[in-house]
Amino acid sequence: MRMEDIAKIAQVSKSAVSLAFSGKPGIGNETRERILRIAREMGYNAKPRVTATVQEKSSKQLVFLVITNLGIISEEYYQQPFFRELIHFVEERCRSKGYSVVFSSVDMEHFDQSIRAVADDHRNSGVILLGTNLSREQIAFVADKLPQLVVLDTCYDTLPIHFVEINNAMGAYQAGAHLCDIGHKDIGYVASNVRIHNFEERKAGFAAALREKGLEVAPSRTFSVAPTLLSSQDSMRQQLEGCLHAEGKLPTALFCECDYIAISAMKTLTELGYRVPEDISVIGFDNINESVIVTPELTTIHVEKEKMARLAVDLLTDPAEHGSNARSKTRVDTRFVARLSTCAPTAAVGVGSSGSKPG
Template sequence: MKMEDIAKMANVSKAAVSLALNGKPGIGQDTRERILRIAKDAGYAAKVKPPAPGKQAKTLLFLAFTNSGIVLEDYYQQPFFRELIQHTEERARSKGYSMLFSSVDMGSFEQEIELIAEENATSAVILLGTNLSREQISLIAGKMPNLVVLDTMYETLPLPFVEINNTMGAYQAASHLHGLGHRDIGYVASSVRIHNFEARKRGFSQALQELGTDLPEPSLFTVAPTVLTVQDSFKTQLSAYKQAKGSYPTALFCENDYIAISVIKTLAELGLGVPEDISVIGFDNIRESIVVTPELTTIHVEKELLARTAVDLLTDSVQENQFSGIKTLVDTSFKERLSCAPIAVRVEGEETSESRV
């Protein structure tokens, strides 16, 4: 009998089982008694610790809702989230808190919310909001008000948010490509749309408009956002583009590094060199971006600063017993590597790598 089995039998999360078996606060008394009764009846071998009355456990809950789009079931192994979680846990530990992790299947959102809320109604929560809508976050906050939302933002919700400055990052990418002389630029978007991606698209389009160009519909490509391998659908889209325009784009901006790595592999299969034939920029600066060949030019996201800001905001609110609707944007920076180059132009029949101005 494992903790996962007890969690299923009690219809609670694994985190709740851990709290009950270790005598820690953070769940209701009825839930605790139900878990302990099931564990006892099932002959659970681990020693059950009685709750320590009057002792305030310093714990934070990291809550994620998983689906098959962006935040996968094993999201803690996805490069971006893996780094974010690592920094979050380290910051919590430095402030004397332990971090509990709980993930919920989006397919049973409303039912799971009730269970999580019953177990954690008074808990301090870092909610991973990456793939959540405004309505979903509002519903969660109504049941678990002591929270900070990480990695998204809805300006009209009176809640604390900590988000990447997505608009700025994509603006930086478009400006860089334009500065290298690229005018025939493609935009490779995720097929799964979230708040962050929409903000990146706005920032990219804004930069191009200010520079006197635009992003026409044929220059928009769509791919799966969490695939690191060659994508046949992208090859088909590129072929259609070339047939219509007579050539490939000279540069591609990708909404995240996963997409960029997949794009580089797909271009290689088509016999196209990066950056000799097409320059590529990603977004996030995950650790894998320096493993791919060539090393990926990307937008660096301050994941440690995101985590530190969220933890500090949450722990300060706990200490002061006051949760206010603070919105924090964390700026990005440009990370130049080897996947971008000035556009090749022809001068008197000879090709050079000077950028057009």
């Protein structure tokens, strides 16, 4: 009997089983007890440390709910830079208002049953749902079971639910305007191969900025890669090499739909012998902490994660909101951050005999 088997039987994620065994906060008491009971019944040799924590003692509590294994959010979502930073600010805001946070993750494989289980544990608690990867129907289902709900990082205008989202179109517009303003005309677009609401809005905003300058991204300058890898990607290398052979040169600049993709693209370009930004400028989106660790530091679009977290927490903890049936849709503007990965274009670099940049 493995932890994965217990997770499947309990209809929770493996990370929830780990939290139950370790005695750490992040799941409700009823869920913890159910996991431990199943483990005992199946003969799993676990000795959980059930420790009292500030979160469990607090009578004022919010739930941070994540649906994993769907789109770009994995079971280890708390290790993904963007979500890690967002969660940090949610915790900080809750702490400042005297609230604790319980983290609950639901595996998409058992979505309906698991949401009902969360509702049984936390029906009277305020819930912040990370909606990045969720459809309108999925969010509506959660709201039906957990009415004190705020959804972060997406928005569906026709749902009577509080939403707090990024102004994605504005951020991508800022990125496109920057590249045009410093003289780029041959611009490439690196998209996520997993499509979500945020990326579609970024695509539209970037196209709008280029359109104002009489430009567009040619199909041959559009690439698609995994959105959650910070390392170089073979698929990116193959697409860039294919572009070189077909066109004889690469774009002078690349806009990437998120910083993960931008950092991955920079590493792939370096392996191909290209210099960033001297040969190719690269710009990302999100301004994760890793964007200032890479060399060169990444030009990007700053997402106001702290403000988004504050707005979400305040919607659930402000007494004035409790007596109101009106719901709000809040879009938080972005900010352009100029660093070292973009500059004015130089002469186009063609393809060498080996298929890479000539030495």
